[in-house]
Structure formats: structure tokens, C-alpha cells
Amino acid sequence: MTRSVIAKRLSRRHRYVKGNxxxxxxxxxxxxxxxxxxxxxIKQRFARYIGKTYGHLAADCATCPTPCCADAQFVNxxxxxxxAKAMLATLQNSPKYGPAKVRxxxxxxxxxxxxxxxxxxxxxxxxxxxxxxxxxxxxCLVHWKAKPAACIQHGCYERWEDLPETGTQRRVERQVAxxxxxxxGAPSTWLPIPLWLLRAxxxxxxxxxxxxxxxxxxxxxxxxxxxxxxx
Numbered sequence: 001m002t003r004s005v006i007a008k009r010l011s012r013r014h015r016y017v018k019g020n021x022x023x024x025x026x027x028x029x030x031x032x033x034x035x036x037x038x039x040x041x042i043k044q045r046f047a048r049y050i051g052k053t054y055g056h057l058a059a060d061c062a063t064c065p066t067p068c069c070a071d072a073q074f075v076n077x078x079x080x081x082x083x084a085k086a087m088l089a090t091l092q093n094s095p096k097y098g099p100a101k102v103r104x105x106x107x108x109x110x111x112x113x114x115x116x117x118x119x120x121x122x123x124x125x126x127x128x129x130x131x132x133x134x135x136x137x138x139x140c141l142v143h144w145k146a147k148p149a150a151c152i153q154h155g156c157y158e159r160w161e162d163l164p165e166t167g168t169q170r171r172v173e174r175q176v177a178x179x180x181x182x183x184x185g186a187p188s189t190w191l192p193i194p195l196w197l198l199r200a201x202x203x204x205x206x207x208x209x210x211x212x213x214x215x216x217x218x219x220x221x222x223x224x225x226x227x228x229x230x231x
Contacts, residue, residue, distance in 0.1 A: 035183045036086050039176065040145050046172045047144070047152045050164055057162040058155035062139065068154065069134035072116060076128045077150045081188035082180035084196035085203075086146040087133065097141065105141065106201055108132035109194035118192050132194055148193070149173050 061067065068074050079087075091102045109132040112118065116129040133141045140147055153169045181187045191199075 035179055036089055039086055039179055042175050050152055054164045058157050069131045072130040073128055075131050076125055077148050077193055078190040079148050079193055079196050080177055080180040080190055082183055084200035087142050088200055090142045090146045105132050109197040112194040118195055120191055120195055124191060127192055129192060
């Protein structure tokens with residue numbers, strides 16, 4: 001991706017996010033707001049499970065002098081399209097952050113793409129970057145409402161045997177992918193966070209209201225599938 005393309009994308013970064021005009025297979029597209037709410041519930045249920053089962057075994061990330069999120073040699077977290085929209089909506093609608101923070105995050109995303117040579121082709125999981133959603137002194141800007149499952153799963157564990165099992169994370173990511181496909185009519189490609197943030201911003205539309213919940217969300221299987229939670 002060239003710097004001119006990145007600059008063009010950033011010129012539109014003040015907007016909200018919308019769909020790409022694709023029609024879902026099997027009927028009318030469900031409202032984005034309800035899908036984002038369902039996505040948030042999936043993530044928060046997973047976060048409660050990890051916190052309750054493994055949280056006491058991990059060090060406090062807030063006290064870490066070298067946060068993993070800012071380690072450009074370590075982070076390779078991938079997300080789908082709906083997750084990027086959730087991240088932008090979380091920041092946009094936040095009374096604490098709002099549009100100014102969205103612009104900052106998108107600028108950092110563009111810098112990460114250029115600095116680390118992130119692309120949408122080839123071995124994208126082999127590409128690493130510093131996460132644009134991490135802010136020193138604050139941490140993850142979307143920690144509770146839109147954090148990727150891989151980030152929820154990750155923690156600073158001193159002993160190998162304390163690491164969380166990975167089966168639940170995979171099930172959560174399948175739920176996320178199914179919800180994403182139901183909203184957009186086709187599965188999204190898993191890509192590094194900076195790439196999807198800018199792509200989602202490209203789909204911006206000021207007329208979209210994330211609080212509109214007039215229609216029910218798509219029917220997606222969200223069974224516990226073997227993991228317990230406070231829900």
C-alpha cells in the first residue's frame with residue numbers, strides 16, 4: 001500500500017463506518033448495531049471466562065514496563081471486518097474519546113502499515129506490528145467492548161502450564177466469523193488490525209446510527225460449547 005493511498009484513506013477518517021453494499025445470502029442484511037451488540041456480548045463472555053479461570057495466574061499488564069501490544073516484533077493479531085467496525089464504533093461513540101481519538105488511531109494504523117510493510121496478501125500472519133489501539137498510560141482503547149479474542153486470551157504467564165487452553169478461543173473466533181458473514185453476506189478475510197481499521201474507515205457514512213436496534217440480529221450459534229462463564 002503506497003503512502004498516497006494511505007493519505008487518501010485518512011482524508012475520510014472522520015466518518016462513521018458502514019457496509020460495502022453486498023447483499024447477504026438468504027435475505028435482507030441485518031442491522032449493524034444489533035450485530036455489534038451481539039459481538040460485544042460474545043467477547044465479554046469470553047473475557048469473563050478467561051479472567052475468572054486464568055486471570056489470577058497472570059501478571060498485571062498495567063505494571064509491565066514493556067507491553068506486548070507495543071512490541072512490533074510480537075503482535076500479529078488478525079481480525080475480521082465486523083471487529084474493525086466495532087473498534088471504530090467504540091471509539092466514535094465513547095464520551096471519553098470520540099472522533100478525535102478515531103483520527104489518532106487511524107493515523108497510527110496508517111503509520112503501522114507503512115512502517116512495517118503490512119499487506120493483504122501472502123503470509124499475513126508472518127507480519128508483525130505495534131498495535132495502533134494501544135496507548136501508553138491507558139492500555140487498550142477498546143479493552144472491554146471490542147478487544148480481539150486473541151488479545152483477551154493473551155496474558156503475561158510465567159509458567160507454561162498456566163497458559164489458557166486454546167480451544168475456547170478458536171470457538172469464539174468461529175462465532176465471530178459466523179456473525180461477520182451473516183452481516184456482510186460473505187466471510188471476511190482475517191487481516192492485521194491496522195489494515196482492517198483503514199478499510200472499515202473507507203466504508204464510512206455519516207448517516208449510519210450505531211444505536212439503531214429496530215431489527216433483530218442475525219441468528220448465529222452462540223452456545224457455551226464447553227466453556228463456563230458467569231452468564
